[in-house]
Amino acid sequence: MSVDEFSLIDEYFAHRQHSRRDVELGIGDDGAILTPAAQHQLVVATDTLVEGVHFDRTTPPRALGHKVVAVNLSDLAAMGAEPCWLSLALTLPQIDHDWLTDFSSGFHEVSRYYGCTLVGGDTTKGPLTITVTAHGQLPNGRAITRHGAKAGDWIYLSGNVGDAGLGLAATQGRVQLPAAHLQRVVEKLHYPHPRVALGQSLRGIASAAIDISDGLLADLGHLLQRSQLAARIDLNELPLSLALTETVDTDTALRYGLTSGDDYELCFTVPEERRGMLDTALAHTAVKPICIGQVIGGRPGSMQLSLDGQAWQMPEQRGFNHFGDDHAVSE
Numbered sequence: 001m002s003v004d005e006f007s008l009i010d011e012y013f014a015h016r017q018h019s020r021r022d023v024e025l026g027i028g029d030d031g032a033i034l035t036p037a038a039q040h041q042l043v044v045a046t047d048t049l050v051e052g053v054h055f056d057r058t059t060p061p062r063a064l065g066h067k068v069v070a071v072n073l074s075d076l077a078a079m080g081a082e083p084c085w086l087s088l089a090l091t092l093p094q095i096d097h098d099w100l101t102d103f104s105s106g107f108h109e110v111s112r113y114y115g116c117t118l119v120g121g122d123t124t125k126g127p128l129t130i131t132v133t134a135h136g137q138l139p140n141g142r143a144i145t146r147h148g149a150k151a152g153d154w155i156y157l158s159g160n161v162g163d164a165g166l167g168l169a170a171t172q173g174r175v176q177l178p179a180a181h182l183q184r185v186v187e188k189l190h191y192p193h194p195r196v197a198l199g200q201s202l203r204g205i206a207s208a209a210i211d212i213s214d215g216l217l218a219d220l221g222h223l224l225q226r227s228q229l230a231a232r233i234d235l236n237e238l239p240l241s242l243a244l245t246e247t248v249d250t251d252t253a254l255r256y257g258l259t260s261g262d263d264y265e266l267c268f269t270v271p272e273e274r275r276g277m278l279d280t281a282l283a284h285t286a287v288k289p290i291c292i293g294q295v296i297g298g299r300p301g302s303m304q305l306s307l308d309g310q311a312w313q314m315p316e317q318r319g320f321n322h323f324g325d326d327h328a329v330s331e
């Protein structure tokens, strides 16, 4: 395949980018020239979606374009960064113009919404694989990391967990849902909304944060491991949608909420003395984080789960394996 035939970045992506003033030179040269704000640090995240591992042929290409950007912005959000620039590496089995039109629409919609822009990319021929690198920035020293939690900090979730997992189960025919619920959870699976504004609001308030890509237990486990602490979680506080609670029994709903991934909510910890700052910071937003437990001393990464005041058995499976064999857990 000739280079010309495969210079699709220009055809489908370059002309649709809005410009940011900090992009001195975007797509079209050997590299982009970017001007970070003074006194800011860069935060860089990369995520790959592979057909047969992270999605299958039934996934709409517009959803793939949306999701590959959204999952990267979710990582930036978890660090408290403002998303700025994206680069795209696209490996395609063949040139399919309908696919590219839909994929690039999803890609542009979400990147425009969050004010970030594509500054470079590459296309090659091979098994369908989509990699995006997102570059964000934040004021020097203001990043939120996984390792800052302290014993006594409160643990919050930014929204419902388990819906994307339920959506995946529904698209695979493993559960039957009423039409209204089905549409909502499949939408959440395919078009996740990263918590970009929340992440930036949490600078100086959250002691640690992570986004929920692999399931609450797995991801909160990462945060606790990095902080060398444990947690107690009150499952009565776990935010679950009606789609879950009206469709499956309590134990199953909790398992979805705790172990299914792809929700892209933020899980973060807040010291007691900053809880008022959190309420103030979010008073005029639609986000109402739920406190689900507390950081405690104990075996790093371990969690005590309780329901109605009774210990609740930890599910054996710590994170769903979406399609097929073990794959690298995204960080």
Ligand SMILES: [Mg+2]
Pocket (backbone or CB within 6 Å): 074, 075, 078, 210, 211, 212, 213, 330, 331
């Ligand atoms: Mg992450």
